[in-house]
Amino acid sequence: MCHSILLHSVGGAESTSSMMAWWTLAMLAYPETQAHAQAELDAVVGRARLPTFADYPLLPYTRAMVKELLRWKPPAPLAAPHRLTEDDWYEGMFIPKGTICIPNVWYMNRDPEIYGENAAHFDPARHLDASGDIAPGPSDTKEEGHVSYGFGRRQCPGRYIANNSLFINIAIMLWATRIERKKNASGRLVPLDVDGFVDHGLVVSAGSSHSFETMLTCLVLQSSCPI
Numbered sequence: 153m154c155h156s157i158l159l160h161s162v163g164g165a166e167s168t169s170s171m172m173a174w175w176t177l178a179m180l181a182y183p184e185t186q187a188h189a190q191a192e193l194d195a196v197v198g199r200a201r202l203p204t205f206a207d208y209p210l211l212p213y214t215r216a217m218v219k220e221l222l223r224w225k226p227p228a229p230l231a232a233p234h235r236l237t238e239d240d241w242y243e244g245m246f247i248p249k250g251t252i253c254i255p256n257v258w259y260m261n262r263d264p265e266i267y268g269e270n271a272a273h274f275d276p277a278r279h280l281d282a283s284g285d286i287a288p289g290p291s292d293t294k295e296e297g298h299v300s301y302g303f304g305r306r307q308c309p310g311r312y313i314a315n316n317s318l319f320i321n322i323a324i325m326l327w328a329t330r331i332e333r334k335k336n337a338s339g340r341l342v343p344l345d346v347d348g349f350v351d352h353g354l355v356v357s358a359g360s361s362h363s364f365e366t367m368l369t370c371l372v373l374q375s376s377c378p379i
Contacts (some may be wrong), residue, residue, distance in 0.1 A: 167227040168317050174225035175217075175322060178274040179331040181346045185276055189214050189326050203323035205316070211323065212286050216279035216297075218318045219289075223267070223298035224274045229258035231302060261298050266290050 179186045196210045197203045208215070236251045247253070262271045267278060267290075279297045281287040289297040294307060301308040308314070325331075333341045 168314060168321070170227055171221055171225070171314075171318055172321055175221050175318075176331060177346065177349060178221065178224065180333050180344055182274045183332070185217065185274060186326065186331060189217055189276075189322075190330070193323065193327050197323075197327060203320070203327050205320065207323070208319065211319075212280060212284060213276060214323050214326070215286060215319060216276040217322060218315055219279045219286075219297035220274060220276040221318065221322075222296070222300045222314075223261045226257050226261055226298070226300035228300070229256075231255040231257045231299075234304075255299075255303075257299055261300065 192211055192213045193203060196207055203211070231254070233252050233254050236247055236249050236253065239249050240247045261267075264271045270278075279287055279289075289295040292303055293299055294301075294303075296311070301311040301314075333344060335341055
């Protein structure tokens with residue numbers, strides 16, 4: 153029992169850390185999403201206090217950012233193996249009962265027929281409806297907007313903690329900082345190759361010939377900051 157608790161705790165901490173690393177990359181690559189979320193935080197929270205979970209219902213774009221992060225860079229691109237309980241057919245291929253299948257979560261989360269032609273890009277707005285509220289998720293995602301937590305009868309039991317942890321981490325980071333790419337000696341932004349960061353699984357979230365440190369400038373906002 154103790155070993156089980158320890159494994160779940162380590163796995164949860166590592167996956168949250170990995171997701172925050174990918175989120176930082178998203179803020180560098182898609183600064184317009186950062187600006188949108190910060191405008192929402194300024195309108196709801198202001199500058200006199202930190203965001204709290206009481207603000208959760210009033211921050212749909214920030215919540216959508218969590219959904220999009222988990223869709224865009226799933227912590228486990230290949231889900232846990234599943235076993236067929238009965239014979240099945242898929243796109244003309246016969247799959248007998250008992251076959252072990254490894255779901256391609258990466259592709260399922262980026263299916264252009266579900267998420268549109270920009271499925272490979274980070275766009276939290278895809279999870280919002282016309283009024284700016286959280287839209288119903290695609291079928292079979294159990295309103296998560298992605299299948300990174302699994303599908304069918306069982307999902308990751310830690311998804312509630314994960315969603316809440318990512319929400320409050322992202323909200324506070326966006327409230328307190330502005331994340332920008334560095335500029336070179338000529339005043340131009342340092343090139344950023346999003347695809348140059350490679351997912352190695354839960355142990356190492358990203359690796360590249362260029363690191364975050366070589367391109368990241370994190371500026372603390374100065375107005376009425378109580379921390």
